[in-house]
Every structure is written in structure tokens, then in C-alpha cells.
Amino acid sequence: MPQILALTGNDAVAYAMKQINPDVVAAYPITPQTSLMQKFADFVADGEVDSELVLVESEHSAMSATVGSQAAGARSMTATSACGLALMWEILGIAAGYRLPIVMPVVNRALSGPINIQGDHSDTMGARDCGWIHIFSENAQEAYENTLQAIRIAEHPRVLTPVMVTLDGFIISHGVETVKIFDTDKVRKFIGEYKPHYTLLDPDHPITLGAMDFSDYYFEHKVSQLDGINASPKVILDVGREFQELFGGSECYEFFEAYQMKDAELAIVVLGSTAGAARMVVDDMRSRGVAAGMIKLRMFRPFPSEEIAKALSKVKACAVLDRSIAYGGDGGPVHIEVRSAMYGRSPAPIMTNYIYGLGGKPIDMEHLNSVFEDLKEAVVHGKPKRRIGYLNLKEDRKSLLA
Amino acid sequence: MKKYLEGTYQQLPLAGVIEEAGTAEKYETGSWGTFKPVFDAEICIQCLFCWVYCPDSAILVEKGEVVGIDLFHCKGCGICSHECPTKPVKAIVMEKK
Numbered sequence: 375m376p377q378i379l380a381l382t383g384n385d386a387v388a389y390a391m392k393q394i395n396p397d398v399v400a401a402y403p404i405t406p407q408t409s410l411m412q413k414f415a416d417f418v419a420d421g422e423v424d425s426e427l428v429l430v431e432s433e434h435s436a437m438s439a440t441v442g443s444q445a446a447g448a449r450s451m452t453a454t455s456a457c458g459l460a461l462m463w464e465i466l467g468i469a470a471g472y473r474l475p476i477v478m479p480v481v482n483r484a485l486s487g488p489i490n491i492q493g494d495h496s497d498t499m500g501a502r503d504c505g506w507i508h509i510f511s512e513n514a515q516e517a518y519e520n521t522l523q524a525i526r527i528a529e530h531p532r533v534l535t536p537v538m539v540t541l542d543g544f545i546i547s548h549g550v551e552t553v554k555i556f557d558t559d560k561v562r563k564f565i566g567e568y569k570p571h572y573t574l575l576d577p578d579h580p581i582t583l584g585a586m587d588f589s590d591y592y593f594e595h596k597v598s599q600l601d602g603i604n605a606s607p608k609v610i611l612d613v614g615r616e617f618q619e620l621f622g623g624s625e626c627y628e629f630f631e632a633y634q635m636k637d638a639e640l641a642i643v644v645l646g647s648t649a650g651a652a653r654m655v656v657d658d659m660r661s662r663g664v665a666a667g668m669i670k671l672r673m674f675r676p677f678p679s680e681e682i683a684k685a686l687s688k689v690k691a692c693a694v695l696d697r698s699i700a701y702g703g704d705g706g707p708v709h710i711e712v713r714s715a716m717y718g719r720s721p722a723p724i725m726t727n728y729i730y731g732l733g734g735k736p737i738d739m740e741h742l743n744s745v746f747e748d749l750k751e752a753v754v755h756g757k758p759k760r761r762i763g764y765l766n767l768k769e770d771r772k773s774l775l776a
Numbered sequence: 777m778k779k780y781l782e783g784t785y786q787q788l789p790l791a792g793v794i795e796e797a798g799t800a801e802k803y804e805t806g807s808w809g810t811f812k813p814v815f816d817a818e819i820c821i822q823c824l825f826c827w828v829y830c831p832d833s834a835i836l837v838e839k840g841e842v843v844g845i846d847l848f849h850c851k852g853c854g855i856c857s858h859e860c861p862t863k864p865v866k867a868i869v870m871e872k873k
Contacts, residue, residue: 582793
């Protein structure tokens with residue numbers, strides 16, 4: 375029988391880690407991840423897990439320790455946010471290059487500077503090219519379920535790629551929801567035993583890991599690394615299907631949730647907790663006769679270009695919502711990917727980008743409503759109001775063309 | 777120099793793992809030094825200071841006695857010569873290659 379508990383997103387992920395029962399967990403605190411590791415540390419102190427909890431002196435050390443222990447054949451995890459992820463940046467590429475199936479929950483928080491401790495996507499988006507798989511969660515239940523599935527995705531023999539499971543800082547991490555925690559024995563059976571592809575600790579098969587690689591073979595090694603992440607979409611779907619059949623959940627188990635998209639004319643693409651509000655706005659629009667739809671993207675890396683393009687092909691106007699800015703790029707990272715996915719497609723929707731919610735700036739139904747109003751206008755005029763707009767930003771709009 | 781890797785990217789071991797131990801021994805690091813040590817067994821008092829201080833383990837020792845230098849790995853840093861205590865002439869002297 376699954377337990378129904380009132381948990382914060384961080385607690386839900388800590389429960390997932392408890393059920394995974396990893397061999398090694400490296401921990402360093404950073405708001406808003408701290409309560410996740412604190413909860414897990416409680417489980418360690420109470421003897422409810424067998425994990426070796428290593429309290430390191432920084433996030434750089436946390437990821438280094440995790441890489442070292444995973445390479446030694448131990449199932450290892452850590453968790454972080456924002457500048458903590460930034461401090462780990464050097465090692466992220468190493469974890470991916472060594473094909474280590476590390477699972478790391480990242481509680482999305484704004485990167486400095488100035489310093490902000492609240493939720494936005496700039497941290498994981500800043501690490502989008504480091505070779506990790508990125509799975510976004512909408513709520514505590516998804517954060518719990520994605521963490522469990524991530525182990526199976528990462529450790530799959532054709533994938534062997536580290537996975538980041540994200541949850542919005544404070545909004546999901548500290549908000550209490552009713553979370554269904556599935557039966558531990560059943561979860562453990564689903565997770566299975568870790569069978570490392572290689573280990574540093576086998577004296578009969580000694581290896582060298584992380585050797586010097588000059589220009590004659592570095593490029594070849596980095597291209598061969600693509601095999602793993604490119605094999606992951608099918609595995610993500612298979613694992614999701616297996617999970618849903620076993621546990622009977624009602625969350626998203628595919629690349630994205632296409633909500634009311636079948637006959638949608640106006641659509642928004644959104645990631646994370648904002649999808650909850652967006653769904654309500656779509657329902658409201660529909661009740662007023664507007665053919666609105668929403669795509670909630672779950673798998674950001676690898677980016678499901680074909681599938682997104684297909685889902686948006688009949689849409690007349692599409693707004694991509696980004697909770698981070700790609701400085702010097704075409705708005706935000708999700709916009710860049712979606713626009714690229716639509717290239718060469720005919721017909722293609724009128725596309726526009728809205729940056730929102732940086733540093734935990736609230737996004738309400740009224741803002742999402744305004745996006746749909748702008749999309750309606752875009753269809754009438756045949757072009758977007760603005761290529762890149764902002765929601766709930768204190769800006770002087772008089773300087774803009776109407 | 778022996779080529780360790782061969783083939784296309786599809787033929788490489790996963791994660792660039794080298795599936796052998798002790799491969800540093802096969803890698804020539806002695807080709808880029810400007811100076812090389814020259815050992816004189818007559819002067820040598822077998823104190824083994826050069827062997828202790830060599831950062832590349834390039835002093836050849838047999839039955840507890842220094843017998844020569846491993847020029848395949850020696851990078852010509854000169855530490856062995858610097859540490860050699862014999863006077864007035866050192867048992868190891870650096871010469872331009």
C-alpha cells in the first residue's frame with residue numbers, strides 16, 4: 375500500500391533517496407537544497423539506510439567524491455543548487471565523460487550575481503551542454519518519481535550517462551504537498567542492484583580512468599560519449615512505462631505532457647512548477663472557446679526536437695516560456711531549442727519567447743493569460759507582438775512599438 | 777613512439793578507459809629534455825641519493841647498487857646531479873644532448 379504523506383519537495387526526494395539506499399552520498403548544503411540532505415542525514419542517523427554519508431567541504435568536493443566513488447563501483451549521489459552546481463561545473467563534464475551513472479537532484483535556484491536564493495532555471499540551464507540528462511519535475515510527486523526513474527535511466531547499459539533531476543527552488547522544494555510514497559520493497563525491486571560497467575577496485579582487471587588525451591583522440595572520445603545520451607530517449611520512455619505500470623501513477627512519464635494540444639491553435643511551452651498554473655489557464659481559455667494548449671517539457675536534455683516539432687506543427691502561434699536568460703542568445707535556452715526544432719518545418723507556428731520568474735519572481739494566472747492574449751493578437755497580425763518579451767518585469771513599455 | 781590507440785571513434789573503449797595497469801611505463805617521456813645525466817660508476821659511492829630524489833624513478837638500481845639511468849623516461853631535470861654528494865667531481869654530471 376503506498377503511504378500518503380504531507381511532504382515538501384525536498385523531503386519527497388529524500389524519501390526517494392532513502393528507498394534507493396545509495397552506497398555513498400556526498401553532501402554539502404546550499405539553500406534551497408539543504409533540507410533535502412538534512413532529511414536524508416536523519417535517515418542515515420536513524421540507521422534507516424546503509425549509505426555512507428560523506429560531509430565534504432564544498433560542492434566541488436561533493437561531485438569529486440561522487441565521481442570517485444561511482445568509478446569505484448558504488449552507487450553514489452549528491453544534490454545541489456545554483457552556485458553549488460556552478461562550483462561543481464568542472465566535474466560535471468568529467469562525470470559525463472567517464473560515463474558514470476550518477477543521479478543528482480538539483481533544486482533550481484538563480485545563479486549569482488547579484489545573489490538570489492530563490493527559484494529559477496539559470497543553474498541547470500547554465501549546465502545544459504555538460505553531457506548530463508536533464509529531467510524536469512512539476513511538483514513533489516514528480517520529483518520523487520523522477521529521482522527513482524533516474525537511477526534506472528542512468529544505469530541502463532546503453533545509456534551510462536549521469537542524470538540531473540530538477541525541482542523548482544522553494545516552490546517545489548519547500549512547498550508541502552500530499553505525496554504518495556510507494557512500497558519500499560517494490561521500489562527496491564524496480565531500482566535493482568547496481569552493476570557497474572567498470573570499477574577501479576577490481577585487482578584482476580586494473581584500469582586507468584581519466585588519462586591524458588591529446589588531439590589525436592580527444593575528439594573521438596567526446597563523440598563516442600554521444601552514444602549514451604542519444605540512446606537515452608528510448609530508455610526514458612521504457613523506464614517511464616515500466617514505472618507507471620508497476621506503480622500506477624498519473625504524472626508525466628514521457629518527454630513532455632501535451633495538454634489539450636490535439637486541436638490547439640495557441641500553445642505555450644513551459645517547464646517545471648509553472649506548468650501547474652498554465653494548465654489552469656488553458657482550462658479557463660478553453661471554457662471561453664479559445665483553442666489553447668500547453669506543452670510541459672519534462673526531458674530537456676536530450677532535447678526531443680522531432681517530437682516537439684510534431685506536437686507544435688498545427689499550432690498557429692506558440693509562446694516559449696523561459697525561466698532563465700541565455701545572455702547573448704535568442705532569448706532563453708528553451709526558446710532557442712524549440713525554434714531550432716521548428717526550422718524547415720512548414721507550416722510552422724508564429725513563435726515568441728517570454729522570460730519570466732527569474733530569482734523567484736512570481737508568475738500568476740494573469741501573466742499566463744496575457745501570453746495567450748498576445749498569441750491571439752499575433753495570429754491576427756501574422757507576427758508576434760515581441761520576439762522576446764518579459765512577464766511580471768518592472769519595465770517601461772512605452773518605448774516599445776505597440 | 778608506440779601508438780596505444782587505433783581505429784575510429786566507434787572502436788574506442790567506453791569512457792576512454794585504459795584497460796591495463798601500469799601503462800605509464802610504456803610512455804616515452806625522455807625525448808623532450810635538453811640535458812641528459814651521465815653516470816660514472818667509478819666515482820659513485822652508492823649512497824642512492826639520486827635514486828631517492830629522482831621524480832621519475834629513472835635511476836636504474838640492481839642488487840641495491842646504482843647501475844645507470846633510464847633515458848627512456850629521464851626528463852633531464854638535473855636533480856640527481858644536484859643531489860650527488862661526491863667531491864670534487866660528481867658521479868652524475870649533466871651534459872647537453
